[in-house]
Amino acid sequence: QVQLVQSGSEVKKPGASVKVSCKASGYIFTNYYMHWVRQAPGKGLEWMGKINPSGGSTSFAQKFQGRLTLTRDTSTSTVHMEMSSLTSDDTAVYFCARDEGIAVAKHYFDNWGQGTQVSVSS
Amino acid sequence: SYELTQPPSVSVSPGQTANITCSGNYLTEKYAFWYQQKSGQSPVLVIFQDTKRPSKIPARFSGSNSGNTATLTIIGTQAMDEADYYCQAWDFTSVVFGGGTRLTVL
Numbered sequence: 689q690v691q692l693v694q695s696g697s698e699v700k701k702p703g704a705s706v707k708v709s710c711k712a713s714g715y716i717f718t719n720y721y722m723h724w725v726r727q728a729p730g731k732g733l734e735w736m737g738k739i740n741p742s743g744g745s746t747s748f749a750q751k752f753q754g755r756l757t758l759t760r761d762t763s764t765s766t767v768h769m770e771m772s773s774l775t776s777d778d779t780a781v782y783f784c785a786r787d788e789g790i791a792v793a794k795h796y797f798d799n800w801g802q803g804t805q806v807s808v809s810s
Numbered sequence: 811s812y813e814l815t816q817p818p819s820v821s822v823s824p825g826q827t828a829n830i831t832c833s834g835n836y837l838t839e840k841y842a843f844w845y846q847q848k849s850g851q852s853p854v855l856v857i858f859q860d861t862k863r864p865s866k867i868p869a870r871f872s873g874s875n876s877g878n879t880a881t882l883t884i885i886g887t888q889a890m891d892e893a894d895y896y897c898q899a900w901d902f903t904s905v906v907f908g909g910g911t912r913l914t915v916l
Binding site: 723725732733734735738749750783785788795796797798800801802803 | 853854859864898908
């Protein structure tokens with residue numbers, strides 16, 4: 689069965705960067721886009737961007753352009769999300785979510801990671 | 811940027827029907843998706859492509875999309891359905907989520 693296992697919680701200071709990983713198993717890693725979605729405390733879901741694990745191409749929500757980097761390691765079936773210049777507004781739970789389209793993104797998600805808490809505080 | 815609007819809260823009595831709406835410009839021309847999120851858990855897809863239900867989702871969940879409003883309907887609502895529900899669409903550049911609706915079963 690499909691499993692997405694994320695790395696553990698992080699505590700960062702303002703201005704720092706954070707890198708969160710999402711290890712996939714149970715399917716052909718390069719066949720499905722991976723997305724990142726975050727949720728601030730008590731708030732709704734916010735889409736951040738996506739990566740095509742096959743070629744590594746990425747696309748980001750305008751809000752995160754220039755501050756968000758998505759990479760993948762096909763040897764370990766892992767996607768990494770790195771965000772720089774953190775502020776307290778970036779305190780949130782970060783989820784990876786697998787796209788349901790095969791080779792072509794369909795932009796909806798039936799498999800989610802467990803979430804990673806990122807806290808930004810001085 | 812594209813926006814989806816949901817009511818912040820909906821209340822329903824056990825066994826009754828709950829309707830949660832999601833409105834957006836030209837939403838009828840896109841697919842709507844719905845997720846259930848219980849406290850402290852990851853979201854779960856309950857409806858995809860307007861009306862389709864994943865095999866693991868109970869038949870009491872259904873969806874529709876017309877008149878630029880997508881609707882998630884739960885017939886015979888159970889206490890276990892109490893959760894936050896989010897609609898979602900793709901506007902060709904970004905995935906967009908509605909603000910979420912808290913469903914209370916009382």
